[in-house]
Amino acid sequence: MKFDSSTYRFTEPGKLGKIALSAGLVFLVISVLGYFQDSAQFFLAYITSFMFWLSIALGGLFFTMLHHLTGAKWSTVLRRVSESAAGTIPLMLILFIPILFGLHELFHWSHPEVYDPASPSLDELLKKKEAYLNVPFFVIRAVIYFAVWFLLSHYLTKTSVAQDSGHDDKLTGQMRRVSAPGMVLFALTITFASFDWLMSLDAHWFSTIFGVYIFSGAFLAIMSFMILVGYFQRRRDVLTDVITVEHYHDLGKLTFGFIIFWAYMAFSQYFLIWYANIPEENYWYLYRWDNSWKYVSLVIIFGHFVIPFVGLLTRAAKRTIPYLAVMAGWILVMRWADLYWLVMPTHHQGGFHFSWMDVTTCVGVGGLFVWFFWKRYTSYAVVPVKDPGLEASIHFTNT
């Protein structure tokens, strides 16, 4: 790995990409062997891993647009990380295709007999949702989501890189203009995508806050990811004077804030259902609490909220970079646990169930994600070198 600090470019991107790619391919092949052993478990594990890595990409898209919309200066040096994370959308589109082959294993509503009045498997409750929950519309929606995400991330990265070749302040305004409607589209697509791909795993259940819950997790994921990418480079003496402790401090503050926001969403969802205590809603929590899933639920309450809350409370915690990196890694593990807790109990309602595929698919998809991310990240300057706000960003301080 060689870095030219005058042009902010990697002249030689190192072995990371190759290691990630080979790990990803090996683990995906191993996971595919699991498909022949237990195809339902394979798809459950696969969609968990897919959603985990996709949430980093979507968080990256959100953070990029937020940066443009607010005209933030501090985050300019971090923008290429979030742009490159969002740039993995084409890869995620390809990785989405296997899910289409697992619709019957994953989604009860995808079986035609559920909607057939003549069939003994007719489900009256699902019948009411037939207009939305059917395979053709599901595929159309997925195409729309990916089209929106791809067009937004492609345009923003393309414009941002175009700015590198010369001082053109107009491009900053253009990116901002695209980000405004982009933000609205993002809110709609991530909400409905989380309804489609996670909530409809148990199609009887519904929660209007579910999309915001997934969004809060996606934001945490990209924050942790950016901290880890920054730290990875710092350990190799790359960008040490550019991404300074002040930037980590701000990333830490946002992570801390969104830990609370995530807990707020999680509790809001739980609270209303607990209070009303209506069987059509509360069963979703019951099968996550009245059996061995309870321990996973407790791990998430403490691991995803209490530990990061206390662990990131102080100023020193946010400014001690190696410590912050450990917390970021921990939060990413908890992000995976949270998605695991959303997906797995829907098909293992009797109690906790763990399979080796849950881990291999995560490493497999993750390997490809890291490889693609690193390939994009090292293909241009790793900070927007001609951005009008770059100087202010490098010399930014918190006091």
Added chain:
Amino acid sequence: MKSIFQTLPQVILAEFDSAHSLVSAAKKLREAGYTKYDSHSPFPVHGMDDAMGLKRSPLGYVVGVMGFTGMIGMIALTYWTSAVDYRFVISGKPYFSWQAFVPVIFAITVLFSALGAFFGMLAFNQLPRLFHPVFNSEKFSRVTDGGFFISVQADDPLYDRGKVISFLESIGGRNVEVVDADEK
């Protein structure tokens, strides 16, 4: 509230050209060993805390203690009212259903934190203070739009009127004047 009527000693006031020269002057005062001086500017000046050698505010600890007190207090209050003093079964749930009380516990935690932040801030800033000797200076009124001032208080251990005046002039201060607390 003793600070409202507290009389500050005599001060020596000097004007500076810009925020930049204000920062460097504040730094030189600190390096010369002065401790009881203050800088006045129309807007918060970047780097002034470092220049004056101000420590980080202890306000965060006040907020933390207050918030924690509010949280514990509200847990105790909800427990006592619903599970001890007036036990009442609501929708078949246990007497102490903590879930129902999370919003109010959260709200009181925030309220106590906010009160701690507000009154703690006033206390650490020695506010409210209705009078300050610098108000006796005609020129000082410019501090709200374009003036940058430094005032050195008479209770500074190094205070020596002649020396302070010449020192302030040597570091770029203009219109140096001695302002007494009871001039008017």
